[in-house]
Amino acid sequence: MNTPAEILLVEDDPALLAGMLLNLQTEGYLITAAPRGKLALTQCETRKFDLIILDLMLPDIDGIDIIRTLRGRGDSTPILILSARGDVDVKVQGLQAGADDYMTKPFELLELLARVTAILRRRFGNTRVVTFGDVEVFPEERKILRAGKVVHLTPREFDLLNWFIQNPRQISSREFLLSEIWQAGTDATERTVDNFVMTLRKKLDNPRKPRHFITVRGFGYRFQQ
Known part of the structure; x- marks a missing residue:
């Protein structure tokens, strides 16, 4: 069985959490929701995720501290920050703590999905190519070319x-x-x-x-x- 990418979604806003959960599941991802930072850290101790989407302004633990804790444990899971805090200092702080990307709220859904795809592509790498007709498929990179042009598929x-x-x-x-x-x-x-x-x-x-x-x-x- 092909296992879709597993994403931990850490967000305390119920409406935003529900909307993101629905859209990411529609794209075929397996989503685990965590509305609190402590729950997110516990989930990361017991399960292996392909990506973490993390809000910084959580009610119990600051998102930057979550990143530092995970990286201190040796957890290299890619982290995409989603936050209303858009000032440069906070962005730099998050990236220096170990995040892989940063998006400011409010955001466009298509951009979020594109960034998720890009992070997962980098994570899985590119080790082999399957060809048929004029199509080239890079399974680990989840990349497809037809006659040399990129073809976009949903997950x-x-x-x-x-x-x-x-x-x-x-x-x-x-x-x-x-x-x-x-x-x-x-x-x-x-x-x-x-x-x-x-x-x-x-x-x-x-x-x-x-x-x-x-x-x-x-x-x-x-x-x-």
């Missing part, structure tokens, strides 16, 4: 693509793909799988005469290079 679209390229020629039912790619309890249906495959065809194949994302009538789908 869920990439997870589906990654499963296909790891299991070439295997025939998979829609039900099976749902269990592999989508979390239990989501509203995804077999029709959702069809829509995502169609999107991959549009972005990476020929949607009218697909060569790589093949429908196997009565069974499901098969990927061939």
Whole structure:
């Protein structure tokens, strides 16, 4: 099973927390919410995250102190600060404490998602390339080129693509793909799988005469290079 990136979201504003949680989950990330700093530190002791999104102005512990504590433990998890404190001194302090990026509230959702993607890309690195047709896929970097141009996929679209390229020629039912790619309890249906495959065809194949994302009538789908 392809495991989506796991993000710890540390934010004490209930409305902002709920909105970010929904949007990040929609993009396919696994989110753990922590409205308090002490809870965030406890979560980091017991679990390994791919990214921490951290508010600085928490009711119990200052966000800068959380960063220093994590780095003092040897925890190198990337940290993206989100804070209403936009003065340069605070930004410098946060970055010097060990944060990887800093965004000032209010922020645009698309910019947040782009920064999350960029941080995760740097974290996973680039060690191999999978090619089919005129497409190049860098799985660890979560980067895709088609005819030399960058193709943007959502995290869920990439997870589906990654499963296909790891299991070439295997025939998979829609039900099976749902269990592999989508979390239990989501509203995804077999029709959702069809829509995502169609999107991959549009972005990476020929949607009218697909060569790589093949429908196997009565069974499901098969990927061939």
